[in-house]
Amino acid sequence: MTAGASDANGGEGGGPSADGRAARRVQGTYYTLTLGNTLAASFIWGINTLFLLDAGLTNLEAFAANAFFSLGMFVFEIPTGVVADTLGRRASYLLGTLTLAATTALYWMLWVWQSPFWAWAVVSVLLGLGFTFFSGAVDAWLVDALTATGYSGSLEAVFGRAVVVGNVAMLGGSVLGGVIAQLTNLGVPFLIRAGILVVMLVVAAVLMRDLGFTPERGAGPLKATRTVLRASITHGLGNRPVRWLMLTTPFTTGVGFYAFYALQPYLLELWGDEGAYSIAGLAAALLSGAGIVGGLLAPVVRRRFRKRTSVILLSTITSAAVLVALAVSANFWVAVVLIAVWGVSSSIDDPVHRAYLNDMIPSKQRATVLSFDSLLGSAGGAAIQPVLGRTADLGGYGFSMLWSGVFQALAVPFVLLSRAQHDPADTAREVTSAPQPGDEPTTDAALPPTVD
CATH class of the missing domain: 1.20.1250.20 (MFS general substrate transporter like domains)
Known part of the structure; x- marks a missing residue:
């Protein structure tokens, strides 16, 4: 510690x-x-x-x-x-x-x-x-x-x-x-x-x-806000591994929002009966079940890799590939399997992404930096969903899934840029706090060999 x-x-x-x-x-x-x-x-x-x-x-x-x-x-x-x-x-x-x-x-x-x-x-x-x-x-x-x-x-x-x-x-x-x-x-x-x-x-x-955690209550609200915001920018956008990781969020969150809602009518289209509302509900049920499996698998998968960014990369690439496969699939049951794989992959990514991000942020600025990460996700959802919706109007839901995979893949370079900073949080195996002045460096010498 x-x-x-x-x-x-x-x-x-x-x-x-x-x-x-x-x-x-x-x-x-x-x-x-x-x-x-x-x-x-x-x-x-x-x-x-x-x-x-x-x-x-x-x-x-x-x-x-x-x-x-x-x-x-x-x-x-x-x-x-x-x-x-x-x-x-x-x-x-x-x-x-x-x-x-x-x-x-x-x-x-x-x-x-x-x-x-x-x-x-x-x-x-x-x-x-x-x-x-x-x-x-x-x-x-x-x-x-x-x-x-x-x-x-x-x-x-x-x-x-x-x-x-x-x-x-x-x-x-x-x-x-x-x-x-x-x-x-x-x-x-x-x-x-x-x-x-x-x-x-x-x-x-x-x-x-x-x-x-001790709230900053000594100064007035405006001064405290300016102090926290300045420090949060320093430890957020000013911190290279954090910055690059946060820049993946608009793509993954924007695509996630769109796919969650678009998969319901897409399944109906593949089923061939637009009135089969129980089939539309299958998409939400599938993603919920896949989320449960992915959440259970996340720590298991993490133990197989030395770096957290390896897991995030694997999940991001897998999700993009599955969305592209959904675009070219015309079989309902194949689509069901692909949706399940996409849900599991996304749910494995989520805990690892959050753990990596939290370990790079000092306690006093943690909530603000995490909020900024969420803000980027909201911005991505607001910008990407209308674009993908328009592609569905022009070329159908399958065509929009193809572009969803493309947008998802745009997150990969940012994961690689975060990985290239070699932050100690990338290999951390326990709860840590982002280093403060005077802290000893985090080490990982006792960990068993794993895949990089």
Whole structure:
């Protein structure tokens, strides 16, 4: 462990726990937050567009409302990351949960009132604000708390299990939301979502503590914000391995968003019956199941390679190749297999990417830098999805999958550039913190031989 980690162990974390109970409690809290957040979010994923149309919006207005949600995430991503680094990760999570519960209830009220489009646009932006309080803050809280409690295992294992938990919640929430809407009405899943968020607010207030991290509360809010932002730019875009890794995010996230939604009508097209809605739901179920498998495999695959960038490269190239193969496949069952492979590959990449990025960022700027990474993903989704959607209009879903593979492949050079910096985090096998002044260099001498 680094000197910074040792300081955390001797401070608020209370020193390493001999039996690992403190670290297990931290992980249990993280998985509980992941489960609750994803379950609440996924309750409306399958019915959101139908809900907007039922409220009286046109197709253009419905998708424009979704665009305002993305705009909200883009605008507020960095400011809310600064909140997490100045007021604390716990405070950021609580603010996000409260904001999402309130705006979800507002969404339901707009549906009841058959409100005009401008009202949906405003509330959609506020929904985006709520989600940005989570991005960066929760992962930063986890890594700091694990360091403070003396955890010496791999971050890939923790993030991998979180991927499994999230996909289980996504599968269950999406199915339950659709069933409940069919049995009642389209508004009830939104009320259930708001209720789950209120429960999560209480759970987080009881379980979360900012272990291993002291918020910057000495200076005024504007000065503290400027200080954190300057340091975050230094440790984000100013840090070469971090910068190159973050520049992969617009491509992988943008393609991921598009493929998730486009695979549903594409499967219907291959099946030959546009009214077979159960087949459309198969894509979401496939990706959820593949995500569970990928999350379990991530730490296993990581142990086979000395460098994290090797795993990220393998996953990125595999995902691009699978998307190209989907473009030329005209067989439904072959497409099903390829979708499963794409889901597993993407889910193996996610924990390794997050672990590598977290290990390169100092604790005090972690949430802000992670938020900037999420911002780049939102920007990629906003820019790439319309382009791919237009290619689908011009040449069909298969043609758009071909271009999805091309966009995915554009991430490869940036992974190679990050790898070329030889950052110690690329070969780290345990929880570390990005080095602070005076820290000893991280070594990897005791690791067994592995594939590079």
